Amino acid sequence: MDTVSELGTVFASFLICQVLFHFVSSWFSAKVSCFNDLSLEKKIDWNSRVVSTCHSLVVGVFSLYIFFFDEAAIADPLWGDSLLGNVNIAITTGYLISDLLLLILYWRAIGDIVYAVHHCTVLYACCLVLKEGILAYIGNFRLIAELSTPFVNQLWFFKTLKYSKSSKAYIINGVLMTVMFFIVRIADFNAVNFYLS
Structure with a gap:
């Protein structure tokens, strides 16, 4: 993937995330019903989590496809130059820049130094993958972990909307969150260690 295409994808992702946050x-x-009653700070956090959920669904599903079916990435996990992998990393880069900007602009509502450091660290890794053309497969494998994010965000939505912890929706989300978290953040790394050994 050439630099112009990568930058275009990063910019498009950034722009889409900003439109999602500010308008959609x-x-x-x-x-x-309860959204309009939330404080400005909660609405900012809410909108940020909507964008986070959209991003995590797109890159998580895309990462699964790359993990199982992208021949360029599978053939050489270290040096393989995967067009799809680079597109997915570029999408994530745009999202991270957008979210980092929102963290700074709305620091009083959603600012957190840990998130800022996390975003900068992941941005560095994404830029390294895009610039050097290495580790696209591994980077995308790591993005599979994003599939647990919608459930984490949904838990926040339920708490914000004051759902009962004993409600069916709350319990189902909690079970799914636990299962997905285990599968995509714990079990998958053990599978990779087994695969690489």
Whole structure:
């Protein structure tokens, strides 16, 4: 993937995330009865989590496809130059820049030094993958972990909307969150260690 295409993908991802945050999430979320009653800080956090959920679903599913079916990445996990892998990393780069900007702009509502350091660290890794053309497969494998994020965000939505912890939706989400977290953040790393040994 050439530099212009990578930068275009990063910019498009950034722009889409900004539009989701500033326009789409607020418009869509206003249809949820309790959203309009939230404080400005909660609405900012809400919109940030909507964007996070959208990003995690896109890159998580894309990463699964790359992990199982992208021949360029599978053939050489270290040096393989995967077009799909680079697109997915570029999408994540755009999201991270967007979210980092939002963290800075809305520091009083959602700012957290740990998130800022996390975003900068992951941004560095993404830029390294895109610039050097290495580790696209491993980088995308790591993005599979994003598949647990929608459940974590949904838990926050339930808490914010004051759902009962004994409600069916709350319990189902909790079980799914635990299962997905184990599969995509714990079990998958053991599978890779087995595969690489």
